[in-house]
Amino acid sequence: MDTSFVKTDEVQRLLDRVVGAESDQGNPRLKAILRDLVESLMALIVCHDISEDEMWGAVSFLQAGAPEFGLLMPGVGLEHFLDLYMDAKDAEAGLTGGTPRTIEGPLYVEGAPLVENDADLSSDPDDTCTLYMTGRIIGPDNEPVENAIVHVWHANSKGFYSHFDPTSAQTPFNNRRRIKLGADGRYAFHSKMPNGYSVPPGGSADQLMIALGRHGNRPAHVHFFVEAPGYRHLTTQINFGDDPFAADDFAFGTREGLLPVPNRQGDSAYIAFDFRLQRAEDRHEQQISSRIRLEVA
Template sequence: MKRMDQAVIDAAIREITAPEKEGKGNERVKEIVNRLVKDLFNAMADLDITSEEMWKACDFLTQIGQNNEWGLVYAGLGIERFIDVKMDWEDEQDGIELKTPRTIEGPLYVAGAPESKSYAELETVPEPNSERLYMSGVVRDEEGNPIGGAKVEIWHCNLKGLYSIFDSSQPEYNLRRTIITGEDGKYEFKSFVPVGYSCPPGGSTDTLMALLGRHGSRPAHIHFFVTAPNYRKLTTQINIEGDPLTYDDFAFATRPELVPHIVRKSIEEAKVAGKDEAHAAIAFDFNMVHDNAELVPGENKRSRRASSAK
């Protein structure tokens, strides 16, 4: 089929973005929407996208919203990853090298997790049949100096792949804690080795990934926000070494520097380290950069889920 004449496409674009609309509405929103509409119209012509396909797409987009899966679709299509790629490029232009890479936040953070000094136990209720995990390290600046008073927020899923607050069967803030570092910059938490999980079976994201010939699963991982006065917020996560999907994450979040080595310690070895149980141990330092007005902000002020108690 012959492609539409570009003049016809351009005329339709001009009609949608008519000059007489200038001075009304939000200029930034108009700039973005008009560009996306222009690109969409040209794609419809290039790919001969039919009316039926467009209306099926409209129904599918509606379904994504009804299923509350836009956060998963953002991850699965690599949109959230590309946001990081863009920010990394901007840092490079400013001569900034991140020793601890940023990576995606995902849609499952909730503010207000219980705070403690230097150490926390993440489980509100014990997770049966789990492997004990101790993770520790130091929050440091660009030169490696410890940062006292840093806030390390941690969250991960249970062995069913579910997150508290989004999963009403768990106690509120289960596997969600906030650690404030002392002057030595040290943090440590006790939990268990988490598992990976998949998007809801048969849901919007799972359906889309199947149509793209991909899976909708994530490797085992633990999320972090690290903040401190006068430093840029760090959004990152670690992957659990040895997970079969560590380098096949549907959300494109794996960075080699964020796959720390796990050491399995027997009860005898644990006692030497001052622990009373066999466990897996991860040592990992977070490096932050000093903030200034010229840097891309670390906090994007996106909307986030509120606790049911709020």
């Protein structure tokens, strides 16, 4: 059977009933999106002759894997696809330049301490070298961006993030800060060097990667939000260019222009990196995207 079955009157009437097409109540945009989504899933079932057992197996996988949706989204490329789509829309609108955006990931925590420049991100001791990172926040005309706030977060040397550490060994907001900058747009911080990590062994993301013949590893990296009045909010991260998984990130977070190689000297490593922001056309572009994030009192 081919996918034309989905276009039969009986199936189309079912789709109309699913989204309440005959009712003037509800959200019209949601109705249109849900109708197309369900119809696409129906076509997928027919195209691949998906059995009842396979369908309910997928439902069981998603139900059991709900706590790891934040890993499954980047793992199947959907979070990276959103970046590609936003890039394409920017190019279509003639908006070019700026530091590349890339995935946020699921491990940001609201309410990190707001600190002055030249901050130490690490609250806990860690048997690794110290990372020193410096640079500028600049606008499209190389102007220094005034009064920016740089959100920084990364893992420790074991690949664990504070608030998500399975050993519960880290203090709150270890390797997490919001850095308040001045008029010159310069930033600086230091912290204990992060390491890469893999998805939780035996978890839903790991099971899916094994089924696909893939690994679940990420290279060492540092996450950033950059916000400033009058400029578009930037969500990005740097992956260390000398990490063995830099070119094979399971989460597809690696992007050209975001691969600095740390200058390693004994017990220290240095990265110089500038962030270039685009000007915002409205207040919405200055704001962080809406998603569920961990909040800590």
